[in-house]
Amino acid sequence: MTLVELLVAVGVIAILLSVLLPAIAGARRAAAQAQCASNLRQWGIALVEYAQDNHQWLPRRGQGIMPVQTITWNDDWFNELPPYLKQPAYQNRTSSGFSPHFGDGSIWTCPEASGSPNNFGNEFSYAMNMALSVRNAPLPDRLDRVGPAATMVFLTDGAAGYCSAVPTRIAQPYNPVARHNGRVNIAFLDSHVEAIDAAHVQSDYGFPGYNDLRWYWYQPGPVPSPWPGPGPGVD
DSSP, X not given: OOHHHHHHHHHHHXXXXXXXXXXXXXXXXXXXXXXXXXXXXXXXXXXXHHHHHTTTBOOBOOSTTSOOOOOOOTTBHHHHSGGGGXXXXXXXXXXXXXXXXXXXXXXXXXXXXXXXOOTTSOOOSEEEETTSSOTTSSSOOBGGGSSOTTTBEEEEEOOXXXXXXXXXXXXXXXXXOOOBTTEEEEEETTSOEEEEEHHHXXXXXXXXXXXXXXXXXXXXXXXXXOOOOSOSSOO
C-alpha cells in the first residue's frame, strides 16, 4: 500500500468514525432512557398494587426538601414498595451492606444517574412527588382522592441523595433532573411513564390549572402550606 492509499484509508476511517460515534452515543442514551423508563414503570405498578392492598392509601414521600437521612420509617415509599418488586426495603438493604449505588444496574438506579452518596451515605436517583403524602400530615394521601391518576406525578428522575422532588420557580437541589437529552422520565399514579421536556416540567410547576402534568392536587399556600387531608369519606 502506498502512502497515498494509506492516507486515503485513514481519512475514510476518520469520516466513518465521525458518523458512527454520535450514532452509537445516541443509541446508548436511548437505551439508558428506555431502561430508566422500565424501572419507573415497575415502581409505578408496585404503587398501584400497594394502593389496592391498602384501601387506596399511598406511601409517604420521604423527607421532602432535605437529603435523605432517616431511612427507618416503614411507611416511606422506598421501604413500602420494594416487597412488591421482590426486593428488600431500602432500610434492610442498607443495614445488610447492599445499598443501591449509581451504576449498579438495579431497579433503584437510573442508568444515566451520577454523583456521590449524600452526607448521610444514601444514594437515590428516583424521587417521589414531594407534594403527596407529606410527613407532617396526619394521614397519607389516597390514590382515589387526588384527581386523575394519569396526570398526577408519582416518581421522577431526581437529584442524587434525595428521595422526593418537586419543581420550583427558583432552582433548588431537590428539583426533578433532566438526564435524558433534556427530558425527565416521570411515572404517573396510573403507572404509565413519559419522557417530558425539562422546560415543560419547570415552567408548569404542576399547580392546579395545568391538567396534563400535576404535582399538587390542592392549591398550595404559603409555607408551610396547609394540607386539607385526603378528602371526605376516609376509611
